[in-house]
Amino acid sequence: MTTPVSPDRDLRVFERDTRIDVLRALALLTIFVDHVPGTAFETLTYKNFGFSDAAEAFVLISGISVALAYGTKFRPGGRLLATLKMWRRAGVLYVAHIVTTMVVMALFCAVAVFARRPELLTLINIEPLMKNTPQVLVGIVTLGHQLGYNNILPVYAALLLMAPAFVLFVSSRPVAALVVSGTLWLVAGIWEIAPPNYPEPGFWFLNPLSWQFLFNIGLAAMLHVRRGGVIPVNRWLVGAAATYVLAALVWVHSPLWGQLTWFNLPVVIGGFDKTFLSLPRLLHILAVSYLVVALPTVSNLFRTSPDHPLAILGKRSLPVFIAGTVIAMVAQVMTLINPGGLVYDSLLISAGIAMQFALAFYLEWLSTIGGSGKARTAQTVPAPVRAPLGTAMARANR
Structure with a gap:
């Protein structure tokens, strides 16, 4: 039997729910560590515990954040302004990228020039710039050419558009929207429909x-x-999510990991491709998120005060990400010029x-400079914004 998640009484107060900020901060820090490959710390990040990685967490949180920021504003009379704000944000992301x-x-x-290390120009997709400069510059401006480890902002900007x-x-x-969205995901994955690279072959990462x-x-x-609305929570859903998460943990550390796809299924269904967000990756981030939402003990781990370092970091996500x-x-x-050991990596x-x-x-x-109330206002949001995560913390039927 399903027990719906109901709002906590203490969440009805006017206070910012910092859990989204904290989760966003953890995603940002994980992305940073993963973007310095070869260190000992790379083996400890989220991607080593299942099929998905911090990019999936970041995009899921981005969808939640858009709902919080624009959900109540996107009504007759306010849709144009909300649309312009989202497009302006997309423009900011484009310029930042x-x-x-x-x-x-x-x-x-x-x-490469001053340290006499020309081999650096063959890394992270810079080499095409050296060989085909005019076309690659056009590709950079049109987002058709993206550097390695520098390809999250383009997809986020496109999603905001x-x-x-x-x-x-x-x-x-x-329901219809999710059906259409899921159909688009499936069609794009099966037939490999994606924005093309330029001038190099291939698709956006x-x-x-x-x-x-x-x-x-x-x-x-x-x-x-x-x-x-409520998010249904029961022992069967929690058990299924936990089982999938544990199976993924075992899978990525077993000989099973590394297969392009299974049972000759399309890669988007039976594989682990990141470009087209294969089903196992999608299910993994949803299972992890469901456990965070459904289990109060887990969810409360991410509840902090607004002045907690992680809450502040997540709140300033764009400049911190850049x-x-x-x-x-x-x-x-x-690390390429002077490879070091654990101490060097740690520093x-x-x-x-x-x-x-x-x-x-x-x-x-x-x-906070000037003592205005602006900063304090930014720390608080109406109760309906704080309630959503709280509504996801009901207990399962025992």
Whole structure:
């Protein structure tokens, strides 16, 4: 028997729910560590415990965040303004991506020149720029050429461009919207439909036509709860999710891992492809998220005060992500020039994380200058925004 999740009374107060900020912060820090490959810490991140990785968590949280930010604003009379705000945010992400790309290319080129390490120009998809500069520059501006480890912002910007249609459709016909979204995911995966690279062959590393499904699941779930809906929680669903998560943990550390696809199924169904978000990856992030939402003991681990370092880091996600990307690229160059051991890796990773926290705290402090109430207002949101995660914390029928 299913027990619906009901709002906690203490969540009706006007206070920001920091769990989304904390989860976003953990995703950002995980992405940073994963973007410095070869260190001992890379073997300890989320991707080593199942089929999905921090990118799936980031996109799911992004869908939830869009519902929180624009769900109540996307009504007759306010849709145009909400649409323009989402598109403006997409523009900010685009500019951030271009600037980050240019900084990273300049970094690798500078080290290649001044440290006499030309082999660096063959890494992270920079080599085509050296061979085919005019076309690659066009590709960078049109997002057809993306550097390795610098390909999350394009898909997020594309999703935000599509978000007004998503919000409108999900708000009016949530089930139909998810069916259409899932069909698009399936069609794009089976027939490999994705934005093309330019001038190099291939597709975007993260296909927005596939990843929109995960984004819309987060969007739909949060809009559903904000309208007073409930997330069903029972022992069978919890047991199934836990079983899948444990099976994935065993799978990725067994000889089974590494197979392109199973039973000759399309890769999007039986494989683990990241570009088209294969079904095992999608189910894994949904299972993990369900356990976080359904189990109060787990969910409360991420509840902190608004001034907690992780809450502040997650709140300043875009500048922290940009800084983390550049710092990770610097760390990559340093490990290539001067490979070190555990102590060296520890210094690099800890210094990079410390710089990201320092930036987040600086931005938080900057918002309080002048003693205005603006910063305090940003810390609080109406109860309906805080309630959604709380509504996902009912107990299963025993």
